Amino acid sequence: MTRPPxxxxxxxxxxxxxxxxxxxxxxxxxxGELLALLGENGAGKTTLMNILFGHYTxxxxxxxxxxxxxxxxxxxxxxxxxxxxxxxxxxxxxxxxVLDNVMIGTEGLGxxxxxxxxxxxxxxxxxxxxxxxxxxxxxxxxLSVGERQRVEILKALYRDARVLIxxxxxxxxxxxxxDKLFETLRTMTETxxxxxxxxxxxxxxxxxxxxxVILRGGKVVAERNTADTDRAELAELMVGRRVVRPRRQDQxxxxxxxxARNVSVTQGERxxxxxxxxxxxSGEILGxxxxxxxxxxxxxxxxxxxxxxxxxxxxFDGRTAKGFTPHDLVESAAGRIPxxxxxxxxxxxxxxxENSVLERISEPRFNRRGFVNRKACRDYxxxxxxxxxxxxxxxxxxxxxxxxxxxxxxILGRNLASxxxxxxxxxxTRGLDEGAIAAVHTELLAAREAGAAIxxxxxxxxxxxxxxxxxxxxxxxxxxxxxxxxxxxSRRIGLMMAGIWEGEDAA
Amino acid sequence: xxxxxxxxxxxxxxxxxxxxxxxxxxxxxxxLICERSGVLNLGIEGIMTLGxxxxxxxxxxxxxxxTGLAVAAFCGGMFGLLxxxxxxxxxxxxxxxxxxxxxxxSSLTYFVYRLSLPVSSSPPTIEPFQPLAIPGLSDIPFLGExxxxxxxxxxxxxxxxxxxxxxxAKTPLGLAVRMTGENPHAxxxxxxxxxxxxxxxxxxxxxxxxxGGAFLTTATFNSFFPTMVQxxxxxxxxxxxxxxxxxxxxxxxxxxxxxxxxYQLRLQHVVxxxxxxxxxxxxxxxxxxxxxxxxxxxxxVPNALMAPYRRGER
Numbered sequence: 013m014t015r016p017p018x019x020x021x022x023x024x025x026x027x028x029x030x031x032x033x034x035x036x037x038x039x040x041x042x043x044g045e046l047l048a049l050l051g052e053n054g055a056g057k058t059t060l061m062n063i064l065f066g067h068y069t070x071x072x073x074x075x076x077x078x079x080x081x082x083x084x085x086x087x088x089x090x091x092x093x094x095x096x097x098x099x100x101x102x103x104x105x106x107x108x109x110v111l112d113n114v115m116i117g118t119e120g121l122g123x124x125x126x127x128x129x130x131x132x133x134x135x136x137x138x139x140x141x142x143x144x145x146x147x148x149x150x151x152x153x154x155l156s157v158g159e160r161q162r163v164e165i166l167k168a169l170y171r172d173a174r175v176l177i178x179x180x181x182x183x184x185x186x187x188x189x190x191d192k193l194f195e196t197l198r199t200m201t202e203t204x205x206x207x208x209x210x211x212x213x214x215x216x217x218x219x220x221x222x223x224x225v226i227l228r229g230g231k232v233v234a235e236r237n238t239a240d241t242d243r244a245e246l247a248e249l250m251v252g253r254r255v256v257r258p259r260r261q262d263q264x265x266x267x268x269x270x271x272a273r274n275v276s277v278t279q280g281e282r283x284x285x286x287x288x289x290x291x292x293x294s295g296e297i298l299g300x301x302x303x304x305x306x307x308x309x310x311x312x313x314x315x316x317x318x319x320x321x322x323x324x325x326x327x328f329d330g331r332t333a334k335g336f337t338p339h340d341l342v343e344s345a346a347g348r349i350p351x352x353x354x355x356x357x358x359x360x361x362x363x364x365x366e367n368s369v370l371e372r373i374s375e376p377r378f379n380r381r382g383f384v385n386r387k388a389c390r391d392y393x394x395x396x397x398x399x400x401x402x403x404x405x406x407x408x409x410x411x412x413x414x415x416x417x418x419x420x421x422x423i424l425g426r427n428l429a430s431x432x433x434x435x436x437x438x439x440x441t442r443g444l445d446e447g448a449i450a451a452v453h454t455e456l457l458a459a460r461e462a463g464a465a466i467x468x469x470x471x472x473x474x475x476x477x478x479x480x481x482x483x484x485x486x487x488x489x490x491x492x493x494x495x496x497x498x499x500x501x502s503r504r505i506g507l508m509m510a511g512i513w514e515g516e517d518a519a
Numbered sequence: 520x521x522x523x524x525x526x527x528x529x530x531x532x533x534x535x536x537x538x539x540x541x542x543x544x545x546x547x548x549x550x551l552i553c554e555r556s557g558v559l560n561l562g563i564e565g566i567m568t569l570g571x572x573x574x575x576x577x578x579x580x581x582x583x584x585x586t587g588l589a590v591a592a593f594c595g596g597m598f599g600l601l602x603x604x605x606x607x608x609x610x611x612x613x614x615x616x617x618x619x620x621x622x623x624x625s626s627l628t629y630f631v632y633r634l635s636l637p638v639s640s641s642p643p644t645i646e647p648f649q650p651l652a653i654p655g656l657s658d659i660p661f662l663g664e665x666x667x668x669x670x671x672x673x674x675x676x677x678x679x680x681x682x683x684x685x686x687x688a689k690t691p692l693g694l695a696v697r698m699t700g701e702n703p704h705a706x707x708x709x710x711x712x713x714x715x716x717x718x719x720x721x722x723x724x725x726x727x728x729x730x731g732g733a734f735l736t737t738a739t740f741n742s743f744f745p746t747m748v749q750x751x752x753x754x755x756x757x758x759x760x761x762x763x764x765x766x767x768x769x770x771x772x773x774x775x776x777x778x779x780x781x782y783q784l785r786l787q788h789v790v791x792x793x794x795x796x797x798x799x800x801x802x803x804x805x806x807x808x809x810x811x812x813x814x815x816x817x818x819x820v821p822n823a824l825m826a827p828y829r830r831g832e833r
Contacts, residue, residue, distance in 0.1 A: 067707070067708075067830070086710075087707060087708060087709075087710045088710030088711070090710075091709070091710045092710075097708065099704075099708060101704075103702060103704045103705040103707075103708040103709075104702065104705055105697075105698050105701030105702040105705050105822065106701065106702075106822060107701050107819060107821075107822060108694075108697065108698060108701060112694055112697075112698070113698075113705065115691075115694065116691075116694055116695060116698045116705065116706060116709050116711070117695070117706070117709030117710050117711045118691075118709075119691035120691065121690075121691050121692040121695060122692070123690060123691050123692075124689075124690060125689050125690060126689060126690055126691050126694065167709070171709075
């Protein structure tokens with residue numbers, strides 16, 4: 013006999029202007045279940061969970077928790093009913109302690125004093141029971157991302173949550189942290205908690221969940237027991253068509269376009285890059301693989317013209333220098349896809365057409381005697397939108413309104429439209445869904461075929477394997493010697509990423 | 520030279536420090552409470568002027584001195600509510616709104632004052648707060664005169680600093696206010712309403728500012744004139760930064776500024792020969808800027824200060 017569901021959403025519909033974010037969605041969660049809510053970016057997953065938790069009010073439909081209807085639009089009611097939410101963007105105050113962040117809202121606001129000692133005891137107990145160790149007195153700003161997430165989970169547990177919703181919990185975690193998280197979540201279901209986690213990553217849905225609900229375009233398109241499905245089927249359900257990530261075809265590389273010789277970058281006492289050398293040749297992709305935080309940011313800055321070498325030289329377009337300015341690079345036809353598309357890649361407040369011509373506004377085709385030629389800019393932007401399939405955009409759309417994948421396509425398009433000689437792609441698919449990843453990969457490979465030299469900096473092993481001709485690992489600011497893709501199996505790359513490559517040079 | 524140092528050994532200097540500091544303490548605490556919740560309140564200068572007039576007028580019309588302070592606090596709170604309405608639910612620019620409130624409150628104050636007292640060659644006076652000697656303590660030589668023979672609102676100011684410090688640091692309400700200034704989304708996610716918390720903090724803070732202004736007409740002086748706040752509100756805004764948003768340090772900062780001010784007044788009488796007195800007037804401000812530069816490098820700004828909060832947005 014099955015028990016009644018702990019959580020039941022029925023007929024949830026939510027519109028934002030013309031956009032129907034959730035269209036008559038119904039789903040239920042059973043006791044002790046680990047349910048995955050799978051869907052691409054913009055499928056309506058986060059909206060749905062925000063309605064459930066009371067951040068948004070649905071236009072129609074109702075939420076029942078343990079049989080009772082939840083009043084809409086009241087997070088306090090959801091908390092009361094035993095629902096906890098771990099937001100994708102953590103809702104923590106960095107300048108306050110862990111305990112402060114956990115206790116906020118748990119005591120009456122009229123009290124003369126706060127019962128911190130019993131609260132600390134309860135927190136420590138919970139932390140031990142679920143293996144979520146964290147120092148209650150530590151400042152949030154001193155914690156790693158993984159620890160912050162533990163605090164978010166503890167916040168919900170502290171309030172006796174029996175249902176926990178996690179919005180893309182692994183988006184900011186390393187692979188190891190993510191595995192540890194899912195282990196914790198499984199222990200939690202064993203103690204009777206019921207969980208929903210939102211994701212667009214197939215491998216973790218397959219590995220962790222017991223049941224999957226697939227959302228596409230604001231609708232529930234399918235529901236599967238995880239045991240009865242596989243990655244391919246889920247991918248197809250999620251995207252709505254078969255998605256195949258492209259793979260590199262063999263191709264002879266040309267001359268060296270961009271190279272670094274014994275480059276070090278230091279900042280005060282810290283060495284950010286330590287004696288690195290690499291060269292990227294025309295028509296090839298050089299993949300730099302490594303766990304984030306090992307010097308990729310500096311390498312990206314150096315090659316994008318935002319930092320200079322303290323020692324050693326860079327050579328590009330026949331010039332050797334300690335560093336190039338962004339202007340030099342644009343003039344010499346370099347394309348740059350920065351790590352953080354929101355802060356470095358595009359200006360969210362400006363329209364798509366403005367972002368499209370940002371780097372080239374001084375070219376005669378876009379301005380006339382110092383005045384912007386808006387028509388030419390808009391036409392160019394419309395061309396990019398068409399050619400690179402940037403969805404949901406017109407030249408006049410605010411760039412902030414684009415989804416991550418479409419914003420990335422705009423940045424790619426802006427760089428690739430003028431057949432660059434050299435491209436830096438720093439974490440080009442981070443946070444993107446399957447469809448968008450495939451599109452970005454296709455474009456990068458097309459640029460390679462057209463003869464561009466591409467430096468791909470990534471922490472995604474599958475991505476580096478599929479695209480790169482040669483691979484170097486980055487560990488603590490140092491680069492391994494390059495390995496040809498044909499000789500790179502995952503074991504060898506794993507060792508390289510762990511910093512084990514010395515001695516091989518001699519062999 | 521010795522005479523310039525001797526000033527520090529006079530009890531009257533230290534007595535004056537507390538007196539001069541009182542409006543600054545109220546004003547700084549008020550601004551600090553607003554900012555801790557994430558809202559800058561540049562209406563302070565106008566709200567202090569308003570408080571000064573309203574308190575004076577209440578007493579002049581036959582009210583009690585304490586009633587005067589209460590009416591000032593109420594009116595300050597109302598202007599705070601206006602600032603809160605514009606900056607919190609509407610999310611307007613806090614700078615522009617604050618300056619607007621200052622202009623509005625100052626002009627309205629003068630308008631009402633002129634309307635009720637159309638002709639006055641010399642401003643009419645009231646009977647102000649008298650020094651309240653604390654029995655026993657005020658008999659201690661030097662300290663008694665310096666610290667324990669103040670007017671009642673001065674003791675109240677110090678008490679207010681202690682209460683503010685306690686509430687912010689130790690109570691659930693204080694935590695909610697601090698958290699709202701750091702990350703209102705975190706507050707909402709825990710089931711509290713950051714908008715209400717902000718509005719409440721601004722109203723209370725503005726009431727304190729008005730009491731600071733009221734001290735000028737009910738204790739420091741005994742009459743009202745429109746320019747009497749003389750930038751004290753702006754000093755308070757700077758003192759909040761100086762204090763790194765901590766009530767204890769705010770009290771200290773206000774006292775330090777008052778010390779400079781009291782000292783320069785006395786220095787004017789000691790230094791002889793041709794030094795324009797305006798130079799002395801500048802001393803506390805110059806020293807404040809120096810202190811601000813030194814202190815604010817380590818200051819810990821509330822993370823969400825001046826960031827409007829809108830539900831469901833990040």
